[in-house]
Amino acid sequence: MTKGAAPVVCFQQFSYRYPNSDFYALKNINLQLHKGSIVGLIGPTGAGKTTLIKSVNGIIPHTEGGTCSGQVLLNGCPTVNLSTASIGRLVGTVMDDPESQIICLDVEQELVFGMENYGVPPEQMEQRLTAALAGAGISHLRYRSTGSLSGGQKQRLAIAAALALLPEILVLDEPTSELDPLGTEEIFAVLKEINRQQGITVLVAEQKTELLARYCDQLVILSDGEIALAGTPREVFGNPKVYQLGVTLPQVTELAWQLNRDSCLFPVTLEEGVDFCRTWLSGGGGKKCKVSLT
Numbered sequence: 001m002t003k004g005a006a007p008v009v010c011f012q013q014f015s016y017r018y019p020n021s022d023f024y025a026l027k028n029i030n031l032q033l034h035k036g037s038i039v040g041l042i043g044p045t046g047a048g049k050t051t052l053i054k055s056v057n058g059i060i061p062h063t064e065g066g067t068c069s070g071q072v073l074l075n076g077c078p079t080v081n082l083s084t085a086s087i088g089r090l091v092g093t094v095m096d097d098p099e100s101q102i103i104c105l106d107v108e109q110e111l112v113f114g115m116e117n118y119g120v121p122p123e124q125m126e127q128r129l130t131a132a133l134a135g136a137g138i139s140h141l142r143y144r145s146t147g148s149l150s151g152g153q154k155q156r157l158a159i160a161a162a163l164a165l166l167p168e169i170l171v172l173d174e175p176t177s178e179l180d181p182l183g184t185e186e187i188f189a190v191l192k193e194i195n196r197q198q199g200i201t202v203l204v205a206e207q208k209t210e211l212l213a214r215y216c217d218q219l220v221i222l223s224d225g226e227i228a229l230a231g232t233p234r235e236v237f238g239n240p241k242v243y244q245l246g247v248t249l250p251q252v253t254e255l256a257w258q259l260n261r262d263s264c265l266f267p268v269t270l271e272e273g274v275d276f277c278r279t280w281l282s283g284g285g286g287k288k289c290k291v292s293l294t
């Protein structure tokens with residue numbers, strides 16, 4: 001993550017109202033995404049997560065219309081001044097329902113179709129195709145029919161299709177909503193790997209806070225269209241305010257909070273949770289916080 005450099009995505013006092021709506025779905029958003037970071041977006045239903053993601057990939061305002069104030073900058077350029085095609089080259093998108101994104105009958109065609117749409121020269125396609133399939137961990141599925149793929153494989157295909165366009169930024173809206181825990185873990189491992197290898201900046205809306213705590217550099221909690229909390233997973237999950245925001249915490253954080261609300265450092269990973277419990281037990285913590293372990 002390059003923190004000193006100019007942010008790849010910058011929200012400046014950005015507010016947005018959908019057409020025919022009488023309220024702002026996003027209010028006064030100030031947010032910077034730095035190159036190579038993985039940023040998790042959390043919030044209860046209706047908080048504005050999808051709206052924020054659509055403000056990065058240009059669907060807002062280009063496709064949705066509506067009313068904006070402030071601006072969203074991609075590499076310093078306001079999205080309103082960029083065409084949807086140029087935003088599409090910069091920002092890859094994976095939505096929560098891969099079925100709605102998959103158009104072609106087989107995996108290879110799916111990637112080629114996207115590249116053709118974006119005018120990728122034919123001589124570059126094979127190299128991009130191979131790299132994108134490898135990046136998403138589905139090289140072995142290249143000639144499979146898309147209809148025969150599992151939910152997790154479809155999610156990976158949607159990621160590969162985005163990667164084939166060489167995006168600088170990847171936005172994902174609840175990409176694991178239909179996956180089991182193993183499939184979910186695999187998708188996050190893929191995201192971490194492409195982030196590490198290719199330096200792609202990742203913005204992911206996701207409810208599974210355990211995973212976000214482990215994989216993200218920064219978390220943003222949205223509440224009623226506003227940023228309620230932002231910071232590292234530790235800063236966000238260690239802030240007592242998080243309990244009022246309707247966010248399901250990582251179980252180890254919740255446990256530590258219930259055991260000792262006076263703690264100044266809450267665990268966010270399983271390993272830290274084990275350490276916390278050992279310290280708590282050896283220090284007679286039970287006497288301090290009057291919480292029964294039974």
Ligand SMILES: Nc1ncnc2c1ncn2[C@@H]1O[C@H](COP(=O)(O)OP(=O)(O)OP(=O)(O)O)[C@@H](O)[C@H]1O
Pocket residue numbers: 018019021025043044045046047048049050051052
């Ligand atoms: N096309 C639309 N027209 C009018 N209002 C909309 C539209 N899409 C979303 N909204 C409203 O904007 C607010 C934010 O919605 P958004 O979908 O961004 O929330 P979210 O946090 O992604 O929710 P969820 O977790 O349920 O997907 C909600 O009140 C929603 O009803």
